[in-house]
Amino acid sequence: MPTWNVLKAGDYVLPTLPAGTTTVTAASPNQGSTAITYTWTEYLQQNIELWPNRLTLVGSIAHSYSTSRNEIKVVPSEAVANKVTSHSTQSGNPRRVGAVFNVTKDVAVYVLNSQFFEVQLSRLIDGAFTPPRIGDGKEVGVKADLFNGRLSATVSAFDNKYTNNAISAGNGVVSPITGLPYSILVEGTSTKGWDLSLFALPRPNWQMTVSVTNSKVNNPANINGYGRLPFTFEHFYSFLTRYDFKNGALRKFSVGGGTWYSTGRVTASGTFIYPNGQNFEPGMLGNDGNKSIADGGQARAFVEYRANRHWTVRVDVDNLFDELTLVGSQAAFIVDVSPPRTVSLRATYKF
Numbered sequence: 001m002p003t004w005n006v007l008k009a010g011d012y013v014l015p016t017l018p019a020g021t022t023t024v025t026a027a028s029p030n031q032g033s034t035a036i037t038y039t040w041t042e043y044l045q046q047n048i049e050l051w052p053n054r055l056t057l058v059g060s061i062a063h064s065y066s067t068s069r070n071e072i073k074v075v076p077s078e079a080v081a082n083k084v085t086s087h088s089t090q091s092g093n094p095r096r097v098g099a100v101f102n103v104t105k106d107v108a109v110y111v112l113n114s115q116f117f118e119v120q121l122s123r124l125i126d127g128a129f130t131p132p133r134i135g136d137g138k139e140v141g142v143k144a145d146l147f148n149g150r151l152s153a154t155v156s157a158f159d160n161k162y163t164n165n166a167i168s169a170g171n172g173v174v175s176p177i178t179g180l181p182y183s184i185l186v187e188g189t190s191t192k193g194w195d196l197s198l199f200a201l202p203r204p205n206w207q208m209t210v211s212v213t214n215s216k217v218n219n220p221a222n223i224n225g226y227g228r229l230p231f232t233f234e235h236f237y238s239f240l241t242r243y244d245f246k247n248g249a250l251r252k253f254s255v256g257g258g259t260w261y262s263t264g265r266v267t268a269s270g271t272f273i274y275p276n277g278q279n280f281e282p283g284m285l286g287n288d289g290n291k292s293i294a295d296g297g298q299a300r301a302f303v304e305y306r307a308n309r310h311w312t313v314r315v316d317v318d319n320l321f322d323e324l325t326l327v328g329s330q331a332a333f334i335v336d337v338s339p340p341r342t343v344s345l346r347a348t349y350k351f
Contacts, residue, residue, distance in 0.1 A: 039066040039119060053105075058098045058112075065091045066119040068129055088129035092117035106146055112139045122166040122183040125175045130183055135162035150201040157194045158215075165189050190218045205244040212237055234264025237297075254304040257320070261297030296325035310349055318342045 045060035067089045098112035116135040124130060141156025166183040175182045193215030200208045217232040242256035299320040305313045319325075322341040 037066060037068040037121065039064070041065070054102050056100045056102075058100065059096070061093060061095045062117075063091070063093050064117050064119070065089075066132075068121055070121075070123070070127070070129060088121075088131075090119050090129075090132040092132060092134065094134075107142065107144045109142050110140070113137070114139070116160070116162065120164070120166050123175075123178065123180060124184075125169070125177065125182045127175065127178040127180075127182075130166040130185065131164050133162055133164050133166070135160055137161070152199045154197050155194070158192070160191045161188060162190070163188045191215055192218070205246050207242050209240045210238070232266050233262045235262065237261045252306045254306070255302070256304075257299065257301035259297060259299040261295070263295040265293050265295065267293050296323070298323055298325050310351070312348045312350070314346045314348070316344045316346070318344070 041062055041064045043060065043062045045058070048057045048059075049055070050057060067087075069087045094115035094117040096112065096114045098110060100108050100110045102108045114137045116133070116137060118133040120130040120133050122130045137158060137160035139156055139158045141154060143152070143154045145152045165186040165188070167186050169182050169184050173182070174180060193213065195211065195213040195215075197211040198209070202208065213236040214234065215236075216234055238258065238260040240256070240258035242254060244254045245251050298318070300316065300318045301320050302314055302316045304315075307313065319339055319341045
């Protein structure tokens with residue numbers, strides 16, 4: 001079984017190697033890796049109506065199971081074999097309980113307590129998989145369904161806490177065993193905030209959705225000297241719309257689009273590397289391992305054609321206005337820090 005090293009609040013140290021592991025002074029060059037994962041989930045829910053048309057209790061339980069095998073090929077040496085193999089089986093039984101009270105036939109208040117179970121397949125310093133991310137969440141909100149479903153809204157406040165969060169060990173830090181970047185485990189993070197979503201049907205064939213999220217992800221372990229975690233935001237706004245033509249020459253067409261905008265975004269300081277090897281340094285938070293990136297967003301649009309009940313053809317345009325919006329991550333297959341305007345064509349056949 002792998003050894004999982006979890007940081008306690010206030011600590012920031014590299015995890016110790018498992019007992020009996022030999023340390024090499026230089027990382028062994030990685031020669032490629034192979035991973036195979038099987039997952040499945042069963043889910044059971046039961047509602048109990050305590051007060052007819054007024055008060056309903058909701059309960060559910062799930063069983064999630066995942067098994068993964070990972071093989072990393074490295075250059076053999078006196079200290080390291082030519083393979084590092086790890087196997088991980090992760091399973092859990094998250095449950096959810098809540099209550100819904102109907103104030104009127106159109107307005108309801110609800111409270112919810114949920115357990116979270118998320119499979120993580122990051123690697124630890126010894127090449128083993130990280131354990132599952134687990135947590136507990138509390139939510140209270142109000143739902144309204146007005147004008148026979150033509151307008152609906154949900155407002156909620158949430159407070160979620162997680163443990164076993166896999167965090168990168170740092171920019172340029174690789175395992176002396178596998179030659180790969182690796183993760184360390186943080187004892188806990190918390191996400192607290194509120195969100196609002198609106199759905200409207202101005203016409204039966206025209207739908208619109210607006211959402212607003214205000215949240216803050218706190219990092220009690222204070223990784224890299226800052227209480228925020230990379231790849232998080234404080235405010236997120238989105239708008240989506242779709243119109244289905246029902247009559248005339250365009251009756252088989254649909255058009256739509258949307259946009260998103262995010263503020264208070266944080267990324268890892270080592271996320272971006274320029275072609276000359278220089279790190280991307282916005283310099284807004286100091287040398288703390290996390291960096292603020294500019295507020296921004298993008299728009300997208302689509303046109304869909306329903307040829308018949310089997311065939312649908314769709315054209316999507318991402319980053320419609322070709323805006324330079326830092327996406328917060330970079331990889332070898334992402335040439336630009338912001339993907340340019342991209343047009344894609346998709347054909348779908350349904351039996």
